[in-house]
Amino acid sequence: MTASLDQTPSTIDRIRHDLVGLKMPRALEALDHLVRRLEQGEITALEAIDTLLAEELTLRENSRIKTALRMGRLATIKTLTGFDFSFQPSLDRDRIFTLAQLGFIERCEVVHFLGPPGTGKSHLATALGVEAVKAGKSVYFSTLAELIAALGRAEREGRLQEKIRFFCRPSLLVVDEIGYLPVGAGGGNLFFQLVNARYERGAMILTSNRGFAEWGDVFGDPVIATALLDRLLHHAVVVQIEGSSYRLRPHAELMPEHVRSKAIIAPPLQAQPRRRGRPPRLDPFATAS
Ligand code: ADP
Ligand code: MG
Numbered sequence: 441m442t443a444s445l446d447q448t449p450s451t452i453d454r455i456r457h458d459l460v461g462l463k464m465p466r467a468l469e470a471l472d473h474l475v476r477r478l479e480q481g482e483i484t485a486l487e488a489i490d491t492l493l494a495e496e497l498t499l500r501e502n503s504r505i506k507t508a509l510r511m512g513r514l515a516t517i518k519t520l521t522g523f524d525f526s527f528q529p530s531l532d533r534d535r536i537f538t539l540a541q542l543g544f545i546e547r548c549e550v551v552h553f554l555g556p557p558g559t560g561k562s563h564l565a566t567a568l569g570v571e572a573v574k575a576g577k578s579v580y581f582s583t584l585a586e587l588i589a590a591l592g593r594a595e596r597e598g599r600l601q602e603k604i605r606f607f608c609r610p611s612l613l614v615v616d617e618i619g620y621l622p623v624g625a626g627g628g629n630l631f632f633q634l635v636n637a638r639y640e641r642g643a644m645i646l647t648s649n650r651g652f653a654e655w656g657d658v659f660g661d662p663v664i665a666t667a668l669l670d671r672l673l674h675h676a677v678v679v680q681i682e683g684s685s686y687r688l689r690p691h692a693e694l695m696p697e698h699v700r701s702k703a704i705i706a707p708p709l710q711a712q713p714r715r716r717g718r719p720p721r722l723d724p725f726a727t728a729s
């Protein structure tokens with residue numbers, strides 16, 4: 441071999457160089473092994489190209505999902521496969537898997553998960569969010585308290601509309617933990633502005649341990665609660681979970697019966713005396729369209 445020929449890059453060197461230029465690290469890593477298998481006749485040239493591209497694509501897809509989960513605050517990975525439906529017999533598995541096909545996002549619907557603490561509301565909301573991210577949808581997860589705090593801060597800084605636009609961007613907004621902390625009327629008003637901005641434009645998943653009839657108390661104002669529910673129950677799917685807490689299952693025998701299996705949403709409401717100024721009672725089991 442002459443000196444000049446030695447300086448000519450071989451085809452394999454050129455491919456390596458191109459893969460670096462194209463920013464395809466996984467393909468670069470897989471190259472040598474694939475070439476060896478090709479030379480030994482274990483795979484065809486087409487199969488080698490196919491594997492090379494698939495490896496790179498998988499890496500990119502995984503990193504896209506990882507970034508989208510982080511940006512969407514879906515940090516804890518809760519999956520549908522990790523959900524034990526046998527523990528929650530009131531839950532219709534097929535209904536949840538239909539939701540996982542994500543038609544509700546296309547239709548800009550609102551999915552409500554209602555039930556007592558520990559029954560898997562946040563788990564299911566997150567799992568559907570993860571499915572949506574995998575399918576390439578943008579998702580943002582927040583508790584109601586965090587959402588209202590962010591909107592309140594933005595309002596004080598004179599950039600409320602900008603913040604509302606930010607929360608309108610994802611095609612799915614998950615609002616977790618409605619009802620755990622009471623929200624003042626000011627907070628209810630801010631949440632209403634967001635809900636109104638997303639109405640019929642973007643899907644939402646809401647989780648709550650309180651029945652709709654209690655939203656007047658949750659939001660500190662029955663008028664706002666009624667206006668919120670008006671939008672949030674139009675094009676809505678209501679999933680009611682009636683069961684015991686998954687968190688408490690190792691200690692189930694230690695829990696008093698009323699805590700062990702609390703039929704949360706409807707019965708306690710009936711027991712409560714109606715107070716003046718409460719919003720009209722809405723059927724929590726209703727599936728609005
Ligand atoms: P909620 O939001 O209704 O209070 P979570 O969804 O946070 O309840 O559930 C509490 C914990 O129990 C979480 O770690 C969740 O992953 C787990 N969990 C709840 N229900 C189930 C279930 N049916 N199968 C598997 N894990 C569950
Ligand atoms: Mg929760």
